[in-house]
Amino acid sequence: MKKVILCAVALLVATVGFAQFNDSDVVQIGILNTSDVDQTGLFNESNVNQIGLANDSEVDQLGILNDSYVAQLGAGNNSNVDQRGRRNESVTTQIGALNYSEVDQRGRRNVSRVDQAGIANYADVEQRGRRNDANVYQRGILNGAAITQVGRRNDADAIQLGALNLSWTLQEGRRNDTYALQVGIGNLAAAHQLGRGNTNTTLQFGVGNWAATDQHGVRNDSDLLQIGLGNGSWTEQYGVINDSDVLQVGLYNFSYTHQHGLGHMSTVTQFGAGNTSIVNQHNGGGL
DSSP: OHHHHHHHHHHHHHHHHHHTOOEEEEEEEEESOEEEEEEEEESOEEEEEEEEESOEEEEEEEEESOEEEEEEEEESOEEEEEEEEESOEEEEEEEEESOEEEEEEEEESOEEEEEEEEESOEEEEEEEEESOEEEEEEEEESOEEEEEEEEESOEEEEEEEEESOEEEEEEEEESOEEEEEEEEESOEEEEEEEEESOEEEEEEEEESOEEEEEEEEESOEEEEEEEEESOEEEEEEEEESOEEEEEEEEESOEEEEEEEEESOEEEEEEEEESOEEEEEEEOSTTO
């Protein structure tokens, strides 16, 4: 009987110790800050630091070895982190007022970094799969960025400096890469990548420029630079190893590029105001 009791006690102690492998640290300095941390699993780690007024942080971790770090400095900032799986990593930094960040990770070894400084910036990162990497960097007022990654080893960056800039990225597949840089006011960048090894770079400097890129296939490449006011670019690549380069400098220039098939190359250069370019490329024989 004595042995049975000792075994039961040992099992209880081991179970309690086993359940305490998660680690949570919360530091709050200020008034009306709120932090909610829920951890289920093993070796999950959460760090929350809040300084200021009425900042809110929520962290949910389910799985093994997930890591979340949240730092909030200012007033009314809001951060939500949801991690499910193994070895996911999230870093959220908010400085200013009324910034909002949402990070949702499902899978293994996904990495998200959100860095916001300013007023009322918005960031949404959703990752499904393995080893996806997303970065959002915002400086200014009312900028918005959304990144969704489904697959493996996709990489997306959204950098916004200014006000009212919008960036949207959807990646489906493997090893796709997109980079969006917006400097100014009211610029819009949208990118969709479906397939493997597609790359997209969008650089916008000015006011009210917009760009949309849609890539389906393998190793397509699109590069765009817009400088000025109200320039617009629409690029479609469906196939394998197509290449598109667009340069727009001025006012209200428009470019449309459609590539369907294998190995097409297109370069569009526009300087001035109100220029329009339309490019359609297809292989023969229905390719």
